Amino acid sequence: MSYDPNNIFAKILRGEMPCVKVYEDEHCLSFMDIMPQAEGHTLVLPKEPAETLLDLSDAAAAETIKVVKKMAKAVKQATGAAGVTIVQFNGAEAGQTVPHLHFHIIPGSFAKAKVHAKEMVDPASLQELADKIAAAVE
Ligand code: 5GP
Numbered sequence: 001m002s003y004d005p006n007n008i009f010a011k012i013l014r015g016e017m018p019c020v021k022v023y024e025d026e027h028c029l030s031f032m033d034i035m036p037q038a039e040g041h042t043l044v045l046p047k048e049p050a051e052t053l054l055d056l057s058d059a060a061a062a063e064t065i066k067v068v069k070k071m072a073k074a075v076k077q078a079t080g081a082a083g084v085t086i087v088q089f090n091g092a093e094a095g096q097t098v099p100h101l102h103f104h105i106i107p108g109s110f111a112k113a114k115v116h117a118k119e120m121v122d123p124a125s126l127q128e129l130a131d132k133i134a135a136a137v138e
Helices: 008-013 058-079 123-136
Strands: 021-024 028-032 042-046 084-087 103-107
Touching: 008 028, 021 058, 021 123, 028 058, 028 123, 042 058, 058 084, 058 103, 058 123
Parallel strands: none
Antiparallel strands: 021 028, 028 042, 042 103, 084 103
16 A cells, blocks of 8 residues: 555654654654553654555564664653553554554553543643653663
8 A cells, every 4th residue: 555645643753743752763753642542652653654564664663663662661661550562553444543654552451541542632741751751761
């Protein structure tokens, strides 16, 4: 499937739309989910334009999983959660709503997590935890 360069995450990656940023390197960007399923719900995106994991180059996949691991550790430490769930949807049929590949890092009990992409929060309310997660990145 062809990549849509006007999807919301492509715009965030280009700096055309805001996000509550937590981490960035040459391969990936990580920011807070605007409709968090749990406090500390963080997203990790490769910068390479790929709709799903199936479209991503092996080189970018290798770099991205390193950042997912790094951010999962930081989210776990910053929230004090005993566990974190990592979720990643491929295609609308699977539940993907934004067509730029991303990994969800959701701390705490996934069984108690809120419904996916439903309840938007004020971005300002995410900043304190974003700063805490950023400070926990090793
Ligand atoms: P997907 O369904 O594609 O796996 O997940 C998309 C995620 O992106 C959802 O959890 C949704 O809450 C989040 N999201 C959608 N639009 C925005 C946005 O503009 N900014 C941020 N930070 N998150 C978004």
